[in-house]
Amino acid sequence: MGPYRPGPVAVLLALLAGLFLLAPMLAVIPMSFTPFRYLKMPEGELSLRHYQTIWENADWHASIWLSVRVAFVASTIATVLATAFSLGIWYVQPRLKALLIGFVMLPMIVPPVVSAVILYFFMSWLARAAPAIGYDTFWGVVISHVVMIVPFAVVVVMVALSQIDRRIEMAARGMGASIWQASAWVILPNIRFGLIGAFVMAFVLSWEEIAVTLFITSINAITLPRRIWMGLRDNVDPAVAAISVILIVITLIVVVSRIVWRETRK
Amino acid sequence: MPAPSTPHAVPVGPAPGGRGWRIGGWGLIALLPLFLCAAYLVPFLGVANWSITLPEPGLGQYLRVATDPGVHSVIWRTIRICAIVTALAVMLAYLLTYVWIHGNRTMRIIAEICIIVPFWISVLTRAFGWLVVLYNRGILNTWLQDLGIISQPLTLVRNDVGVVIGMVHFLVPFAVFPIASVMRGLDGRVLMAARGMGASRLRTFWEVFVPMTMPGIFGSAVIVFVFSLGFFVTPALLGGGRAIMIAEYVYVQIFQASNWGLAAALSVTMIVLVSALLLALMRITRVEKLVR
Numbered sequence: 001m002g003p004y005r006p007g008p009v010a011v012l013l014a015l016l017a018g019l020f021l022l023a024p025m026l027a028v029i030p031m032s033f034t035p036f037r038y039l040k041m042p043e044g045e046l047s048l049r050h051y052q053t054i055w056e057n058a059d060w061h062a063s064i065w066l067s068v069r070v071a072f073v074a075s076t077i078a079t080v081l082a083t084a085f086s087l088g089i090w091y092v093q094p095r096l097k098a099l100l101i102g103f104v105m106l107p108m109i110v111p112p113v114v115s116a117v118i119l120y121f122f123m124s125w126l127a128r129a130a131p132a133i134g135y136d137t138f139w140g141v142v143i144s145h146v147v148m149i150v151p152f153a154v155v156v157v158m159v160a161l162s163q164i165d166r167r168i169e170m171a172a173r174g175m176g177a178s179i180w181q182a183s184a185w186v187i188l189p190n191i192r193f194g195l196i197g198a199f200v201m202a203f204v205l206s207w208e209e210i211a212v213t214l215f216i217t218s219i220n221a222i223t224l225p226r227r228i229w230m231g232l233r234d235n236v237d238p239a240v241a242a243i244s245v246i247l248i249v250i251t252l253i254v255v256v257s258r259i260v261w262r263e264t265r266k
Numbered sequence: 267m268p269a270p271s272t273p274h275a276v277p278v279g280p281a282p283g284g285r286g287w288r289i290g291g292w293g294l295i296a297l298l299p300l301f302l303c304a305a306y307l308v309p310f311l312g313v314a315n316w317s318i319t320l321p322e323p324g325l326g327q328y329l330r331v332a333t334d335p336g337v338h339s340v341i342w343r344t345i346r347i348c349a350i351v352t353a354l355a356v357m358l359a360y361l362l363t364y365v366w367i368h369g370n371r372t373m374r375i376i377a378e379i380c381i382i383v384p385f386w387i388s389v390l391t392r393a394f395g396w397l398v399v400l401y402n403r404g405i406l407n408t409w410l411q412d413l414g415i416i417s418q419p420l421t422l423v424r425n426d427v428g429v430v431i432g433m434v435h436f437l438v439p440f441a442v443f444p445i446a447s448v449m450r451g452l453d454g455r456v457l458m459a460a461r462g463m464g465a466s467r468l469r470t471f472w473e474v475f476v477p478m479t480m481p482g483i484f485g486s487a488v489i490v491f492v493f494s495l496g497f498f499v500t501p502a503l504l505g506g507g508r509a510i511m512i513a514e515y516v517y518v519q520i521f522q523a524s525n526w527g528l529a530a531a532l533s534v535t536m537i538v539l540v541s542a543l544l545l546a547l548m549r550i551t552r553v554e555k556l557v558r
Contacts, residue, residue, distance in 0.1 A: 006365050007467055011373065014365040017358045018380035021438060024395020025387065027405050031398050039398065041405065081298045088294030091287060104298050107306060111496020111540060113513035114533040115306075120520065121316070122309035147305050150298065179290035208388040211498045211513075215520070228390045232503055236397065244391040251386045259378060263371075 025248050032241035039236045050242035060227065060243070067207055067224040070138065074145035075153075075202035081146070082153035082198055087183060090161045091169070101154070108151035116215040119144045123216045136220045144216050145206040152205060153198040160194020161187075313530045320527030327531035337515075337532075344512040347426060347501075348494040351433045355490050356483060358434065359441035366442070367449045385439035393503040396432045397423060400504075424506030432500040440493060441486045448482030488547040492540050512536065 006014070034040055035047035054060050085104060089097055107115055123144065126134030133139035168190070172182035188195070210225040217226060224243075231237040317327050331337055366377035384392065399405050400422035407419040422428050456478070460470040476483075498513035505511070510518070512532065519529040 006369055014361050017362050021380045021384050024392055024399055027398045028395045084294040085298035088291045092291035111536050113496045113498050113516050114536050117529060117533045118309045118313055121312045122305055143305055179287045210390060225390055232394055240394055244394055247391055255383050
């Protein structure tokens with residue numbers, strides 16, 4: 001598409017659009033160094049007090065640790081379920097394929113607030129049937145997160161499967177491998193990057209999940225996004241700026257290094 | 267999002283070890299749908315049941331959705347804000363995608379960073395960022411006052427303006443992907459032909475490029491609109507309880523008004539509306555083209 005390059009007007013407008021997309025992230029960085037106890041830009045003097053709060057406050061630690069555990073367990077379960085499902089569909093090619101795939105995609109398509117109401121119903125029912133895994137518990141959050149993130153894992157695994165040559169499966173079958181042997185020794189090693197991708201995607205989505213978590217937790221299972229939400233809703237606490245900057249910097253490092261790595265390989 | 271199809275689709279047929287493979291294959295398939303039936307589908311039926319039994323049996327809650335002026339104003343505000351948000355997000359996304367796909371290497375990398383970095387950052391962080399920029403003594407108002415452009419701070423949050431800005435910001439990356447897939451698949455020779463026949467840059471853009479990318483624009487608009495309908499966090503934070511949209515209304519009905527029946531009826535209504543929109547999308551464009 002060589003000769004068809006965007007003109008100067010398009011480039012200028014796109015730069016403004018890009019600036020718009022980066023603006024809120026650029027804004028929280030100075031805010032996180034404010035010496036004040038409330039939301040006010042620093043004037044001259046900078047302070048690390050809000051980072052110190054994150055570093056020292058046991059509540060923030062508990063939330064971060066809870067979110068790490070939830071994201072790890074939920075994305076592991078989601079990846080396993082998604083892989084089993086996609087592999088099975090790939091092997092069997094059932095007639096109801098489209099319907100089955102459509103069904104497992106539902107939590108991604110249904111508006112998040114409706115999913116939240118559904119999971120709220122489920123968790124309040126579980127709280128009566130099995131209080132240890134229902135409303136406002138670790139396992140309650142894990143189960144709900146699995147429901148919300150599993151469609152994304154299915155998409156990633158299916159894309160990975162669609163890129164491998166079907167003949168290697170036929171070869172394994174022809175040589176008399178059972179479905180388990182073929183999966184473990186031939187197919188899964190071939191889609192390992194897809195599996196890692198599905199896990200990472202699921203982990204990030206669970207780590208950030210807030211809409212459903214708000215409905216199914218109250219005082220015990222306060223994940224990091226829920227604590228940030230509380231910091232924003234009740235009184236705007238600059239500690240939120242500090243934790244936001246930490247998260248932004250991590251994201252920035254990962255995304256930019258991926259792009260640089262890809263570009264230098266070319 | 268539809269499933270990717272298999273390019274190497276070879277009929278599986280009665281291969282060696284067929285029976286064991288079929289049983290094992292169905293065993294693998296079954297796990298996830300069974301889990302979702304238990305944790306999602308059956309509870310959904312429970313919610314649907316709430317909508318016709320709480321507080322008393324009957325279709326009273328649906329009647330309220332259809333007639334109550336309070337509910338109506340929330341629904342109309344939601345649709346109005348979502349329409350504005352969709353138009354703005356698709357325009358910005360189109361512009362950025364254009365530069366991302368067709369620009370030179372530097373433009374491509376900058377555009378990609380602008381699109382991908384916000385995509386991976388939590389919705390809460392992004393809403394908070396906009397609070398910092400937009401509130402009464404925030405960065406934007408301070409700058410404008412220092413420059414002498416305004417004397418009184420503008421009210422940019424706790425109203426529709428803040429909600430629209432925050433939602434557009436959240437949705438631009440999602441609007442980019444369908445447009446990008448169409449623009450990538452475009453045959454550049456058609457554009458060169460138009461230029462070669464003497465059409466100006468602008469005319470080539472409006473009369474050739476834009477019509478050819480229409481499926482992407484349309485797909486992007488439907489996806490963004492559907493996404494924004496059920497959106498909760500950004501309106502709740504930047505609307506500050508004043509510009510209430512349907513998702514926050516549902517939250518309030520459950521946790522503050524204890525009006526579970528109405529919340530359930532609204533949920534069912536939303537599912538019906540979203541399904542209708544997505545069916546229309548599938549009728550008009552081939553969705554699998556948009557995802558690739």
